[in-house]
Amino acid sequence: MAESVVTENGEGGDATRRDFIHIAAGAAAVGAAGMMAWPLINSMNPAADTLALASIEFDMTKVQEGQQIVIKWQGKPVFVRYRTPAEIQAARADDRAGLPDPQADADRVKEGHQQYLVLIGNCTHLGCIPTFGTGDFGGWFCPCHGSHYDTSGRIRKGPAPLNLVVPEYEFLSDTRIKIG
Amino acid sequence: MSDHESTYVPKTGIEKWLDTRLPIVRFGADYMALPTPRNLNYWWTFGGILALCLVIQIATGVILAMHYVPNTEMAFASVERIMRDVNGGDLIRYTHANGASMFFIAVYLHMLRGLYYGSYKAPREMIWIIGCLIFFLMIATAFLGYVLPWGQMSYWGAEVITNLIGAIPVIGEPVLIWLRGGPAIDNATLNRFFSLHYLLPFVIAGCVVLHLWALHAAGQNNPVGILIPKDREKKDTLPFHPYFTVKDGFAIIVFLMLFALFVFFMPNALGHADNYIPANPLVTPAHIVPEWYMLPFYAILRAIPDKFGGVVAMFAAIGILFVLPWLDTSKVRSMRYRPTMRTFFVLFVINGLILGWCGAQLPDAPVIGDFKTFILIDGDLNSYLWLTRFATLYYFAFFAIIMPLVGLRETPQPIPATISEPVLGGDAEKG
Numbered sequence: 001m002a003e004s005v006v007t008e009n010g011e012g013g014d015a016t017r018r019d020f021i022h023i024a025a026g027a028a029a030v031g032a033a034g035m036m037a038w039p040l041i042n043s044m045n046p047a048a049d050t051l052a053l054a055s056i057e058f059d060m061t062k063v064q065e066g067q068q069i070v071i072k073w074q075g076k077p078v079f080v081r082y083r084t085p086a087e088i089q090a091a092r093a094d095d096r097a098g099l100p101d102p103q104a105d106a107d108r109v110k111e112g113h114q115q116y117l118v119l120i121g122n123c124t125h126l127g128c129i130p131t132f133g134t135g136d137f138g139g140w141f142c143p144c145h146g147s148h149y150d151t152s153g154r155i156r157k158g159p160a161p162l163n164l165v166v167p168e169y170e171f172l173s174d175t176r177i178k179i180g
Numbered sequence: 181m182s183d184h185e186s187t188y189v190p191k192t193g194i195e196k197w198l199d200t201r202l203p204i205v206r207f208g209a210d211y212m213a214l215p216t217p218r219n220l221n222y223w224w225t226f227g228g229i230l231a232l233c234l235v236i237q238i239a240t241g242v243i244l245a246m247h248y249v250p251n252t253e254m255a256f257a258s259v260e261r262i263m264r265d266v267n268g269g270d271l272i273r274y275t276h277a278n279g280a281s282m283f284f285i286a287v288y289l290h291m292l293r294g295l296y297y298g299s300y301k302a303p304r305e306m307i308w309i310i311g312c313l314i315f316f317l318m319i320a321t322a323f324l325g326y327v328l329p330w331g332q333m334s335y336w337g338a339e340v341i342t343n344l345i346g347a348i349p350v351i352g353e354p355v356l357i358w359l360r361g362g363p364a365i366d367n368a369t370l371n372r373f374f375s376l377h378y379l380l381p382f383v384i385a386g387c388v389v390l391h392l393w394a395l396h397a398a399g400q401n402n403p404v405g406i407l408i409p410k411d412r413e414k415k416d417t418l419p420f421h422p423y424f425t426v427k428d429g430f431a432i433i434v435f436l437m438l439f440a441l442f443v444f445f446m447p448n449a450l451g452h453a454d455n456y457i458p459a460n461p462l463v464t465p466a467h468i469v470p471e472w473y474m475l476p477f478y479a480i481l482r483a484i485p486d487k488f489g490g491v492v493a494m495f496a497a498i499g500i501l502f503v504l505p506w507l508d509t510s511k512v513r514s515m516r517y518r519p520t521m522r523t524f525f526v527l528f529v530i531n532g533l534i535l536g537w538c539g540a541q542l543p544d545a546p547v548i549g550d551f552k553t554f555i556l557i558d559g560d561l562n563s564y565l566w567l568t569r570f571a572t573l574y575y576f577a578f579f580a581i582i583m584p585l586v587g588l589r590e591t592p593q594p595i596p597a598t599i600s601e602p603v604l605g606g607d608a609e610k611g
Contacts, residue, residue, distance in 0.1 A: 041358075074364060143464065144467075161488075
């Protein structure tokens with residue numbers, strides 16, 4: 001039996017078959033390691049209970065005209081701002097003002113509720129919370145690295161690359177919204 | 181130096197028994213007998229100091245982990261409990277917190293030593309590269325550890341630094357969520373940061389073993405920078421013990437005095453008061469600053485007007501160190517014999533301090549007095565923004581332009597043939 005396996009030139013005779021077995025075994029080991037690693041890596045993604053906290057409701061009558069309220073959603077601050085007519089006008093007037101991240105004010109609010117601006121309150125630069133009603137454009141100013149946002153929450157000046165993010169939300173009634 | 185023969189002779193019965201089974205005593209004895217260049221100065225003592233720093237951090241850290249609770253509801257309170265109720269807890273925590281700063285003081289001096297004396301050049305590239313890796317792991321570990329007390333600076337530092345990853349195009353956002361374990365920095369983040377903060381010091385310890393292995397394969401550099409010829413090994417080297425254990429020991433005592441000064445008399449001088457306010461995801465501190473040892477890199481991050489560009493520049497500032505052995509074109513190792521390069525080196529050190537200073541300032545604040553000059557592109561010329569940019573430029577130019585060019589153009593001073601020649605005027609035999 002042994003003679004049929006070990007040929008005269010045992011070194012090179014079965015080279016291609018051995019190479020194949022080496023490569024196949026190596027590939028199987030790499031594949032198996034990857035399959036074992038994936039559940040470990042994936043376990044670091046948001047867990048089911050974290051994802052379950054996905055939506056909240058908010059009563060808009062709590063916000064007074066010209067003010068904002070900050071609520072917490074998914075661990076992040078959310079700005080709910082009741083804009084004055086002058087602020088809405090300023091935002092609309094700047095729709096074509098050469099914005100770094102061009103977007104019309106009308107696209108950032110809900111039809112018929114343009115006085116309400118709902119935004120995720122993290123600066124799009126590195127995540128600080130911009131301060132309300134300050135900066136060169138009357139919207140927000142981020143004290144960390146000096147980003148200025150206008151009254152539509154659009155980036156106007158500074159290192160932030162994008163406008164403040166409008167989260168997914170809908171009006172359940174005239175005075176109640178659901179975020180997420 | 182690496183292939184010197186073992187001079188260890190097992191004396192007792194147990195040593196003889198052990199020597200054929202696990203020659204660990206021989207390993208230690210050979211290590212202590214290692215021929216070491218006799219001209220090593222005090223800049224060479226930081227290796228031993230750093231080893232001690234790692235031991236102190238691991239020892240205090242393991243104890244702290246017995247009292248700390250990695251949960252957003254309890255982390256801050258558990259740290260305060262360590263400070264007030266755990267026996268000697270305040271000293272253990274202050275030693276750990278200030279130990280991180282001491283670790284970085286030592287590592288920066290250790291790296292500048294390597295830079296000045298050309299310790300990264302052939303045949304020692306691997307020592308340098310592994311060292312750079314250790315430095316990078318140290319930064320990661322320090323950052324993770326700073327998040328654990330769950331104060332305002334912990335939280336917002338974590339927010340800002342993890343957001344850097346979000347700046348990567350396309351994959352940034354999913355990777356960011358994966359890293360945080362949720363849409364924002366929260367309990368999942370704190371838990372994994374604690375786990376990794378416990379893990380990485382042991383990865384560092386493993387890299388230190390490789391660092392020493394590479395060191396003993398290539399042999400130690402010395403202030404003169406020449407390789408010691410085989411036939412001069414007896415004359416130009418001394419056994420590591422007792423000559424350099426004593427020298428290292430003295431340096432360690434002096435270093436521990438500085439360490440003790442901070443721990444006992446000003447334990448919070450290097451920290452930030454805001455970190456004694458519990459983390460609040462709805463309030464950003466007015467001025468977010470990292471710990472002092474990260475300030476130069478934080479400054480480089482802020483110097484670039486583009487978010488992703490800033491992240492790239494910051495990582496490149498560390499990444500460029502890895503290829504340093506191939507950027508330096510000079511054949512001469514030690515800057516003792518390179519007067520031109522020495523001037524640039526001194527400027528580099530000053531520049532690093534300026535970058536660190538800039539990292540702690542508000543970018544728009546004026547540098548000199550309280551006046552405006554003129555707007556250059558996007559900021560006043562008399563502002564930390566522009567000072568940071570000039571300093572960032574010099575940082576990169578030093579490695580990418582000055583190092584290759586000066587090496588080709590300069591005329592180095594004559595290099596001595598042996599390491600005793602500068603001391604004994606070439607007549608080393610008499611000494």
